[in-house]
Amino acid sequence: SSALFYMLYASIKKKNQKNSRFKNIILDKAAQSLLNKLIRSNLVNTTNQVEVLQRDPNSPLYSVKSFEELRLKPQLLQGVYAMGFNRPSKIQENALPMMLAEPPQNLIAQSQSGTGKTAAFVLAMLSHVDPSNKWPQCLCVSPTYELALQTGKVIEQMGQFYPEVKLMYAIRGNKLEKGLKLQEQIVIGTPGTVLDWCQKLKFIDPKKIKVFVLDEADVMIATQGHLDQSLRIQRMLPKSCQMLLFSATFEESVWNFAKRIVPDPNVIKLKREEETLDTIKQYYVVCNCKEEKFQALCNIYGAITIAQAMVFCHTRKTAGWLAGELSKEGHQVALLSGEMQVEQRAAVIDRFRNGKEKVLVTTNVCARGIDVEQVSVVINFDLPVDKDGNPDNETYLHRIGRTGRFGKRGLAINMVDSKFSMNILNRIQDHFGTLNWIQVSLWVS
Numbered sequence: 001s002s003a004l005f006y007m008l009y010a011s012i013k014k015k016n017q018k019n020s021r022f023k024n025i026i027l028d029k030a031a032q033s034l035l036n037k038l039i040r041s042n043l044v045n046t047t048n049q050v051e052v053l054q055r056d057p058n059s060p061l062y063s064v065k066s067f068e069e070l071r072l073k074p075q076l077l078q079g080v081y082a083m084g085f086n087r088p089s090k091i092q093e094n095a096l097p098m099m100l101a102e103p104p105q106n107l108i109a110q111s112q113s114g115t116g117k118t119a120a121f122v123l124a125m126l127s128h129v130d131p132s133n134k135w136p137q138c139l140c141v142s143p144t145y146e147l148a149l150q151t152g153k154v155i156e157q158m159g160q161f162y163p164e165v166k167l168m169y170a171i172r173g174n175k176l177e178k179g180l181k182l183q184e185q186i187v188i189g190t191p192g193t194v195l196d197w198c199q200k201l202k203f204i205d206p207k208k209i210k211v212f213v214l215d216e217a218d219v220m221i222a223t224q225g226h227l228d229q230s231l232r233i234q235r236m237l238p239k240s241c242q243m244l245l246f247s248a249t250f251e252e253s254v255w256n257f258a259k260r261i262v263p264d265p266n267v268i269k270l271k272r273e274e275e276t277l278d279t280i281k282q283y284y285v286v287c288n289c290k291e292e293k294f295q296a297l298c299n300i301y302g303a304i305t306i307a308q309a310m311v312f313c314h315t316r317k318t319a320g321w322l323a324g325e326l327s328k329e330g331h332q333v334a335l336l337s338g339e340m341q342v343e344q345r346a347a348v349i350d351r352f353r354n355g356k357e358k359v360l361v362t363t364n365v366c367a368r369g370i371d372v373e374q375v376s377v378v379i380n381f382d383l384p385v386d387k388d389g390n391p392d393n394e395t396y397l398h399r400i401g402r403t404g405r406f407g408k409r410g411l412a413i414n415m416v417d418s419k420f421s422m423n424i425l426n427r428i429q430d431h432f433g434t435l436n437w438i439q440v441s442l443w444v445s
């Protein structure tokens with residue numbers, strides 16, 4: 001694929017030399033067809049690719065064991081196979097024996113985006129519940145409404161042959177009768193609502209919880225108030241409760257938080273250079289301003305809509321503007337932004353997941369954890385920076401991790417429009433020591 005891009009580069013460069021006037025952001029036919037080929041090559045059926053990766057010891061999907069060897073309950077094994085999983089990934093193979101050991105062990109675990117962390121802790125929860133006891137025994141906390149719903153769906157699917165186990169969503173808008181005692185064995189929700197249900201409303205008796213899962217810990221601590229709420233929930237749980245914490249990134253702040261939440265843990269951690277996935281190829285495009293970036297995006301719209309794409313902007317304002325401009329050009333796009341009601345956001349994600357829209361323009365709200373298999377291109381319309389204007393490496397990793405899910409190939413295209421953003425891009429590269437970063441400008445001014 002990099003050869004294709006070099007050809008593409010050469011073709012544009014030639015064009016630029018012939019025509020020195022400012023027209024170079026318009027791709028010529030040859031260049032467009034090359035780009036199309038590149039994106040198409042990412043879309044070929046990757047079932048075989050998963051099988052190949054699962055035999056490669058360097059891949060995060062590699063495992064020596066089968067699901068049978070992980071000694072799951074037969075109902076769960078049936079669920080796993082019904083979901084189309086053939087073999088466990090590395091994190092599943094390593095984490096499950098620790099999580100299922102007797103006596104239960106605590107775990108802090110890191111694995112790259114899209115490598116099956118959710119499936120791993122869902123299997124652990126489903127393995128630990130006693131369906132004859134009609135009260136909550138497993139509590140899972142997710143940082144957002146959307147992620148709680150998504151993880152809940154995985155619990156429902158994985159537990160489809162284990163109908164005695166019931167699930168309840170502790171999310172905003174789910175109003176229960178006063179004085180009610182929950183009978184569902186698993187509760188999944190966001191920290192504020194879970195805390196209310198344990199403390200103020202007493203729907204849950206925290207002393208009876210056997211497994212506590214904290215998903216996407218890095219996002220959790222990045223969200224105002226969630227860190228405190230999670231700690232307050234944790235303090236209500238019994239000492240014997242198994243604590244599990246998962247994250248795709250482990251900056252020092254996440255690590256410190258993890259150690260406060262999870263006493264005496266087993267740890268599975270990645271080396272920095274293992275954090276990015278080789279299956280995601282990363283490119284950048286040089287433009288001069290926002291309008292040029294928009295034009296560039298229009299030029300590749302046809303190619304990116306062969307599958308699905310997510311376009312990330314820094315602010316709600318830019319996202320709104322971009323979605324509006326794309327629509328004016330006749331391109332069908334969906335807009336997801338933080339100002340929407342959570343139910344509205346869930347509906348937009350559902351439509352996107354079902355392929356009703358091919359392109360989703362969004363801000364960071366959607367960068368983390370959302371699992372849409374068909375996303376093959378991620379475009380950083382704006383590069384991720386923190387409030388001090390420094391590169392936000394974690395967000396970068398989460399954004400590009402929306403593609404390349406479980407061995408699928410993916411493409412990340414970064415739009416650079418100034419010396420400042422070029423500098424950000426270089427610093428992101430330095431941070432990860434990214435080996436698969438392909439430095440080719442698509443549009444050279």
Ligand SMILES: Nc1ncnc2c1ncn2[C@@H]1O[C@H](COP(=O)(O)OP(=O)(O)OP(=O)(O)O)[C@@H](O)[C@H]1O
Binds near residue numbers: 086248370406
């Ligand atoms: N063993 C497996 N075999 C095949 N597919 C799998 C397996 N485990 C998980 N998957 C699929 O891979 C995709 C990614 O898995 P999952 O969402 O669990 O990853 P994750 O590590 O939690 O990602 P993130 O860090 O982005 O939250 C999902 O669509 C899931 O159904």
